[in-house]
Amino acid sequence: MSSVRVRFAPSPTGFFHIGSARTALFNWLYARHTGGTFVLRIEDTDAARNSEAFLDVIYESMKWLGLTWDEGPGVGGAFGPYRQSERGAVYQEYLEKLKAAGRTYEKDGAIWFRLEGERYETYDEHRQKTVTKVKNAPMVIDDAIRGRVERLEDEDFVIVRSDGHPVFHFVNVVDDIAMRITHVIRGEDHLSNSSKHVALFQAFGVTPPQFAHIPLILKQNGPGKMSKRDQGALIEEYQTRGYLPEAVVNYISLLGWNPGGDIEKMPVADIVAKFDLPRVNQSNARFDDKKMAHMNMLYLLALPPEHFIAAARAYFAKHEVFAKTGLTTEPPATYVDEVFLLSQPKIKGLEELPAYTAYFWNDTYPTDDKAKAKALGKGDPKARLSEILGALPGLDLTSDASVEAGLKALAESKGLGFGDYQAVARVAVTGLSAGPSITAIFRVLGRERVAARLARFGQAV
Ligand code: GLU
Numbered sequence: 001m002s003s004v005r006v007r008f009a010p011s012p013t014g015f016f017h018i019g020s021a022r023t024a025l026f027n028w029l030y031a032r033h034t035g036g037t038f039v040l041r042i043e044d045t046d047a048a049r050n051s052e053a054f055l056d057v058i059y060e061s062m063k064w065l066g067l068t069w070d071e072g073p074g075v076g077g078a079f080g081p082y083r084q085s086e087r088g089a090v091y092q093e094y095l096e097k098l099k100a101a102g103r104t105y106e107k108d109g110a111i112w113f114r115l116e117g118e119r120y121e122t123y124d125e126h127r128q129k130t131v132t133k134v135k136n137a138p139m140v141i142d143d144a145i146r147g148r149v150e151r152l153e154d155e156d157f158v159i160v161r162s163d164g165h166p167v168f169h170f171v172n173v174v175d176d177i178a179m180r181i182t183h184v185i186r187g188e189d190h191l192s193n194s195s196k197h198v199a200l201f202q203a204f205g206v207t208p209p210q211f212a213h214i215p216l217i218l219k220q221n222g223p224g225k226m227s228k229r230d231q232g233a234l235i236e237e238y239q240t241r242g243y244l245p246e247a248v249v250n251y252i253s254l255l256g257w258n259p260g261g262d263i264e265k266m267p268v269a270d271i272v273a274k275f276d277l278p279r280v281n282q283s284n285a286r287f288d289d290k291k292m293a294h295m296n297m298l299y300l301l302a303l304p305p306e307h308f309i310a311a312a313r314a315y316f317a318k319h320e321v322f323a324k325t326g327l328t329t330e331p332p333a334t335y336v337d338e339v340f341l342l343s344q345p346k347i348k349g350l351e352e353l354p355a356y357t358a359y360f361w362n363d364t365y366p367t368d369d370k371a372k373a374k375a376l377g378k379g380d381p382k383a384r385l386s387e388i389l390g391a392l393p394g395l396d397l398t399s400d401a402s403v404e405a406g407l408k409a410l411a412e413s414k415g416l417g418f419g420d421y422q423a424v425a426r427v428a429v430t431g432l433s434a435g436p437s438i439t440a441i442f443r444v445l446g447r448e449r450v451a452a453r454l455a456r457f458g459q460a461v
Contacts, residue, residue: 004036006183008069009172011043012054016061017233018226018287019187019217022252026214027185028067029253029275039179040072042083045171050085061235065245066268071179079179084171091166094174094204095159103203109162113170115153115199131155139195144183144212144277151195159200169193173200176209185212185277189225212277215256218286232289242315242350243292247299251292255285265298297348305341312340315350325354325361335360338444342436359430363449367457371433375423376461379416384424385458387414392451395442403439428457 008024010016031038040062044050059074071077081087095111098104103114117136124131138150159170176184176197191213201208219226226233238248249268253259258281259266259274266274300308313336316322322330330336339360340353347356359365375381391410396402404418407425411418422438429441429450442450 001037002035004031004034004183005039005179005181006031006036006185007039007041007176007179007181008067009041009043009175009186010058011046011049012051012058013046013049014054014228016054016058016235017228018235018252018255020058021061021065021235021248022217022255023185023187023214024062024067025065025249025252026257026275026280028069029272030183030185030277031070032272033275036182037070038067039077039079039181040069040082041175041179042073042085043168043172044083044085045165045168047085047165057236061239064239065235065249084175087171087175090178091171091174094178095166095170098159098203101203104159105156110158111160112156113159113200113203115156117154139198141191141194141198141208141211143191143194144210145215145280145282146188146191146213147282149191149194151192153195153199157196169196169200173197173204177201177204177206181209183210183212183277185214188213188216212280214280215282215284217255218284220287220289226287230287232287232292238292240318242311242318242353243296244299244303244311247296248292250299251295255287256281265295265302293348300347300349301345303344305344308344309337309340312343312350312353315353319354321354322361325358327361331361335444342440342444346436356435359432360445363452365431367427367431368433371427371431374433375427378423379420381424382458382461384416384421385428385454385461388421388425389451389454389458392447392454395447397443397447400437400439400443403442407439425454429453 006027008027010020010024028038030036042055042058044055062069069075071079072082095104098113104111105114106112115134115136117134119132119134121130122133123129133154134156136152136154138152141149141151143149157169158167160166175181194211194213198208217226218224219230220232228234235248239245246268250264250266250271253266253271253275254264257275258279259271260279300311303311331339339357343353343356347353387410388407391406395406407421408418411421423433426435426438426441427433429438429445435441445453
């Protein structure tokens, strides 16, 4: 284990969104890359805005993404408790240190942090009142991503509110000290807080950790930061939609990090090996749901068959697809597996699977008018249907190749092409104009179901 200690410090005030996931991921990657420790600390001091339900979503989403923490709620560690709401005694102890050092005073019932430097009064145009300012040099933050950042901190600030609650800046710094955090990797929205934090670290006589402020994630369309309300923002949503967590992790890792080269699909072990702070971009990243979907498709395609089947089964179970289709019993397992397998190369995401496979589960399915008109508009479809029906008992259904050979032989014997049979067969047995290969459909549906569907369609044309 290296001495690197990083933390992800969410406030459970809303759903776990892509920005939080990215911050958690970059911390986790840095810890794994350096052999350090990844701490999960819950910043839940704002009792009015926190909720246990949001906390569960954070835990669940992190586990789903595989971002396991070495210290924190549920796993413990030497620097706990890891929920700020349980750390009152620690804050009291650190407050006493500041008091003893003469760095606090009380005003209007609140406890203020006293900056070092000469004080002077000045009229603040913006706030339209006279304020006390402090003459001092700008704070210098040597950020691992932003480089050298200077910010003037020239007004004392509240660290304990009049209701007795400690303020974010104070508890955040106290915990980073108490938990021996070496690197603070967090969203750029906190860059403006860093000068306050540095002032506090210095007041405690502690060298600040290495800061690394990661760029914002912009919303897909238009200017501005991605918000929790934007489409595609919530991690839970990807879980529900059957996205593969490895794909989500891979996509999110590229939001603001540049691995070099043009390889984008990378196993997480490679991401861990390559990840480092200097390669995190300074410029903002833009979310793109199509790229996310594409990444997911690449991962789905690459899954070994048994893993794809397991993922598809889990998706069907979660969404009760068979029950919603009106089936009282599930189709035989081998049949289900076959249907999933022939769909694997054809779908972009598991959420497409129920619609893509619908006609495999139910013998009644809608017929697409356009597909029907197109298939019936060519040659003599009624004759083609009865010819296939006639050939069906003799077709060898053991493999796609044998089905294809049988249908081709039929076409040849009539002096026609495979295509003359395909379209009409497809619309008859699936109601659609596209889908898996017709040979695979025949093989998986089986002789009886194909025959019944062809006959029924034949009567209707
Ligand atoms: N609780 C803060 C947030 O959710 C984290 C601050 C930090 O990482 O220092 O934004």
